[in-house]
Amino acid sequence: MNATLRHVRYVATENPVTLGAFLLFSFFVLLALLGPWIAPYDALASNTEAALKPPSAAHWFGTDSLGRDILSRIVVAARLDFGIAVSAVAASFAIGSALGALAGFFGGWADRIIGRVADTIMAFPLFVLAMGIVAALGNTVANIVLATAIINLPFYIRVARAEVNVRRNAGYVEAARLAGNSDLRVLALHVFPNVLPPMMVQISLNMGWAILNAAGLSFIGLGVRPPQAEWGIMVAEGATYIISGEWWVALFPGAVLMLAVFTFNLLGDGLRDIMDPRMRT
Amino acid sequence: MVLKRLLGAIPNVIGVVIVTFLLTRALPGDPAAYFAGPAATKEAIEQVRATLGLDKSVPQQFVLYLKDLARGNLGNSLSTGQPVLTEIRQRLPASLELTLCGLVLAMVIAIPLGVLAATRPGSWVDHLCRMLATAGVSLPTFFTGLLLAYVFYFLLGVAPSPLGRVDVTFSAPPTVTGLYLVDSLLARDGELFRAAAAQIVLPAVTLGLFVMAPLMRMTRASMLGVLSSEFIRTARASGLSPGKVLYGYAFRNAMLPIVTTLGMVFSFLLGSNVLVEKVFAWPGIGSYVIEALVSSDYAPVQGFVLTMALVYVALNLAIDVLYVLIDPRVSVDG
Numbered sequence: 194m195n196a197t198l199r200h201v202r203y204v205a206t207e208n209p210v211t212l213g214a215f216l217l218f219s220f221f222v223l224l225a226l227l228g229p230w231i232a233p234y235d236a237l238a239s240n241t242e243a244a245l246k247p248p249s250a251a252h253w254f255g256t257d258s259l260g261r262d263i264l265s266r267i268v269v270a271a272r273l274d275f276g277i278a279v280s281a282v283a284a285s286f287a288i289g290s291a292l293g294a295l296a297g298f299f300g301g302w303a304d305r306i307i308g309r310v311a312d313t314i315m316a317f318p319l320f321v322l323a324m325g326i327v328a329a330l331g332n333t334v335a336n337i338v339l340a341t342a343i344i345n346l347p348f349y350i351r352v353a354r355a356e357v358n359v360r361r362n363a364g365y366v367e368a369a370r371l372a373g374n375s376d377l378r379v380l381a382l383h384v385f386p387n388v389l390p391p392m393m394v395q396i397s398l399n400m401g402w403a404i405l406n407a408a409g410l411s412f413i414g415l416g417v418r419p420p421q422a423e424w425g426i427m428v429a430e431g432a433t434y435i436i437s438g439e440w441w442v443a444l445f446p447g448a449v450l451m452l453a454v455f456t457f458n459l460l461g462d463g464l465r466d467i468m469d470p471r472m473r474t
Numbered sequence: 475m476v477l478k479r480l481l482g483a484i485p486n487v488i489g490v491v492i493v494t495f496l497l498t499r500a501l502p503g504d505p506a507a508y509f510a511g512p513a514a515t516k517e518a519i520e521q522v523r524a525t526l527g528l529d530k531s532v533p534q535q536f537v538l539y540l541k542d543l544a545r546g547n548l549g550n551s552l553s554t555g556q557p558v559l560t561e562i563r564q565r566l567p568a569s570l571e572l573t574l575c576g577l578v579l580a581m582v583i584a585i586p587l588g589v590l591a592a593t594r595p596g597s598w599v600d601h602l603c604r605m606l607a608t609a610g611v612s613l614p615t616f617f618t619g620l621l622l623a624y625v626f627y628f629l630l631g632v633a634p635s636p637l638g639r640v641d642v643t644f645s646a647p648p649t650v651t652g653l654y655l656v657d658s659l660l661a662r663d664g665e666l667f668r669a670a671a672a673q674i675v676l677p678a679v680t681l682g683l684f685v686m687a688p689l690m691r692m693t694r695a696s697m698l699g700v701l702s703s704e705f706i707r708t709a710r711a712s713g714l715s716p717g718k719v720l721y722g723y724a725f726r727n728a729m730l731p732i733v734t735t736l737g738m739v740f741s742f743l744l745g746s747n748v749l750v751e752k753v754f755a756w757p758g759i760g761s762y763v764i765e766a767l768v769s770s771d772y773a774p775v776q777g778f779v780l781t782m783a784l785v786y787v788a789l790n791l792a793i794d795v796l797y798v799l800i801d802p803r804v805s806v807d808g
Contacts, residue, residue, distance in 0.1 A: 313489030316790075317783045320745025322493075325779035328767055329497040405614055409749055412616045413764050428617055432753065435624045436636070447617035455612035462608065 211463025217456040224271040232269050234262035237420055248441055255441035257430060259420075263441065266422040267449050273423050274453070277334065278403035281341035282396055288342070289349025290385075290392055296350065297357030298380045304354070311347040319344040323406060327415045337416035341403050352395050356388040394465045401457030408450055424450040479794045483787055490783040495539050498776050499532065548780070549773035551766065558777035562759055566781070567652025568639060569751065569758030573743050575655075575674055576681025576750075580739070584686040585732070588693025589725065595698060603690060611687035615746040619680040619753035626676060633676055636754045640669050677754045684746055685739045692735040696728040703727075730801050733793055740789045744782055 224231075234252075240260035248255040254263035296307040314322065326340035360366060361384070369383045370376075408425030411417040417426050424446045431443025514522070523529055530538070542548070548558035584607075591603040619636075626633035634641055639654055644666055647657035654670040700706065701724050709719045751760035759778055766774035 309485065309489070312486060313493060315741075316486040316490050316787055317493070317779070318741045318744035318786050320742075320748065321779055321782040324748070324763070324767075325494070325497050325775065328772070328775045401612060405612075408614055409616065409746075412614075412749060413752055414768055425614070425616075428614070428620065432616075432620055435620050436628060438628055440624055443617070443620050447614060447620065450614050451612055451617060454614070455609060458608050458612050 210459055214456050214459035214463060217452070218460055221271060221275065221453055221456060224268055225275040226272070228269045228272045232262075232265035234265040237261065237422070247439075254445040257427075257442050258434065263427070263445050266427060267424070267446050270422040270424050270427065270446070271453075273334070273417065273421070274404055274407065274425075274450075277338055277341065277407040278400050281338045281403050281407070282345060282399050284338070284342035285345035285349050285399070286392065286396055289346045290353040290388070292346075293350040293353025294357045294380060294385055294388065297354035298361055298376070298384065300358075307350060307354075311350045314343065314347045320406060320409060323410060324413070324415065327410055332415055332418070334416055337407050337410055340410070341406050344406070345399050345403065348395060348399065349392070352391055353388060356391055357384055360384050360387060394461055397457055397461035397464050401454040401461070404450070404457070405454050424453075479791060479798075482794075483791050486787050486790075487784070490780065490787065491540070491543065492536075494776055494780045494783070495536055497779065498539075498772070499535070543780075548777035551774045552771040553766070553769050558774050561762060561774070562777055562781050565757060565759045565762050568654075568756060569747055569760060571653040571655060572674065572677055572681065572750070572756060572758060573740075573747055574653075575678035576685065576743055576747075577739070579678050579682035580685045580689055583682065584689035585693050588690040589697055589720070591690070592694045592697030592701060593720065600694075603694070607687035607690045610683050613683060614749075615680055615684050616749040616753050618683055619677065619750050622676045622680060623753065634669070634672050636676060638755055638757055639673055640666065641673070644669050677750045677756055680750050680753070681743060681746060685742050688735050688739055688742070689732065692732050693728070696731040697724060700724045700728045726800075730797065733796055733800060736793050737790050740786060744786060 238261065240256070242260060243252070243256050244258055244260040246252060246256045246260075252262050252264065254267065257263055257266070292307045292310075296304040317325075323337075323340040323344050326343060327336045330336040330339065357380070366379055366383060369379045374383070407416070408423070408428070411423050411425035412429045414429070417423040419426060419430070427446035428443045428450070431439070431441075431446070434440075434442045435444075528535065546559050548562070550557055551561060554561065587603050587606075591600045594600055623633070623636040627636055640646065647654060647661045647663060647666055647670075650657050650660050655667065655674070658664075658667040658670055706719060706724055709723050710716075714723075747758070748760035748763065750756065751758045752764050755761065759781065763775055763778040766772075766778075
């Protein structure tokens with residue numbers, strides 16, 4: 194426990210940017226957890242009297258075309274956006290790392306089939322594939338999660354495969370085998386835990402991309418449906434007004450979306466620096 | 475050598491075709507009802523089922539699908555009644571023009587910045603480039619596009635209205651390549667060229683900003699790797715000028731990983747193209763597919779996914795060939 198704390202302190206003090214990213218990340222997590230309770234207004238309550246009002250003391254981020262408070266909608270949307278990204282990344286991590294680990298450990302036909310699956314997914318421009326999946330399976334949030342999970346899958350498969358492959362014949366693996374552990378047991382309990390650090394970096398980098406992806410899909414009208422609050426859809430709703438000068442409707446949700454993605458990217462970079470200083474680019 | 479690369483792309487094409495086929499068959503409920511449209515009667519749905527061969531087994535359906543593809547038949551769009559292939563062919567040049575402009579812009583900015591950062595690692599230039607790159611890749615393209623349109627069209631009034639490829643007062647140049655910038659030059663119409671260029675700047679910048687980051691980072695990393703190698707030390711020790719060492723020796727050797735990143739960059743570009751086209755009402759295949767999505771018109775969506783995937787496979791192939799041209803060593807171990 195003490196060692197963990199010391200490590201966290203090391204991570205935080207090593208690079209102030211990473212510390213900042215971590216604080217921002219905590220802020221977003223709190224927003225996602227407490228959103229509905231801390232939002233000043235009801236995110237869905239429309240009020241045509243106060244439609245398209247610029248930012249003011251009562252409505253910090255202004256109101257949209259239906260008079261809904263934009264700040265409240267942004268706050269409430271955090272849970273949905275994070276929920277989509279977290280569940281998609283969790284799913285692709287679980288499936289991708291398992292498949293990649295099997296491919297890297299056993300090689301042979303398992304490796305060939307799994308590699309082919311990853312290559313086929315990567316043969317598509319990934320956002321386009323996600324569009325196709327959501328369009329085919331139906332316009333729901335669950336399908337956005339599924340599509341995002343599928344397009345992230347190859348990255349986890351590749352990282353897990355490469356990392357397991359180099360450790361396949363390491364000394365401690367041989368030792369575990371000689372001690373009578375089965376192949377699967379060696380893979381799951383001896384090799385896999387050592388592969389987790391590089392996977393964590395991948396997760397952090399992917400989270401930002403997953404949020405962007407989900408927001409992009411709802412921006413073009415896939416997945417999340419109005420009147421539900423979601424950052425991408427709020428930008429889409431504001432798009433019609435920005436040309437006529439009502440900038441706040443699209444600006445604030447877009448800026449928050451950007452900040453969230455930026456946070457994850459910085460966090461991922463920071464983690465990568467700490468894991469492997471040579472990889473710093 | 476090139477032939478071997480071509481053969482290597484075949485499994486990818488097969489995979490793409492299978493996936494697009496499966497995507498149609500995975501439609502929720504009844505695909506026939508989907509293709510027949512929301513207002514179709516029961517008889518019409520049955521008829522569509524028979525014409526699409528949906529009453530047959532899945533392998534038989536796949537064979538039918540392949541036959542249609544071989545004849546270039548991607549089905550008809552419900553809302554326009556036009557064959558999907560015709561519409562995609564008409565709109566593809568607009569998308570390609572935008573994508574290429576975005577790519578060129580990103581390369582022109584990102585590669586010199588990456589080289590600059592690599593020659594001064596750890597300096598403020600390096601850190602600034604790094605922050606800019608991370609910020610760039612965090613930008614939702616649809617949001618950047620809107621922001622640019624707001625600032626340059628609404629506030630400053632320097633950009634034309636973000637609607638389409640040329641202002642309504644102009645008519646399109648005679649079609650040769652389908653790229654307005656090229657066609658207007660071929661037609662020796664300077665004014666039209668300027669109008670088309672003014673229109674494409676904002677969407678191209680939006681796309682370019684997004685893909686700058688991976689290019690810049692890879693340039694920096696690759697240059698750093700090369701600059702610390704022994705032949706550079708030798709070149710420096712032999713008294714060659716810094717410029718000659720940097721561009722004549724280091725950059726040429728650093729190009730290979732940069733070209734590799736282009737594959738990923740294209741994936742980003744083609745995907746965000748759809749979003750940017752929506753923001754700027756750009757009449758490419760991206761806005762075509764969004765219109766189709768809104769009206770649950772599935773044939774164009776399927777055709778679009780297939781086209782994009784094939785374009786992407788072709789681009790990756792081109793990158794592979796480029797490899798061999800840049801670095802003869804590749805063909806030895808490849």
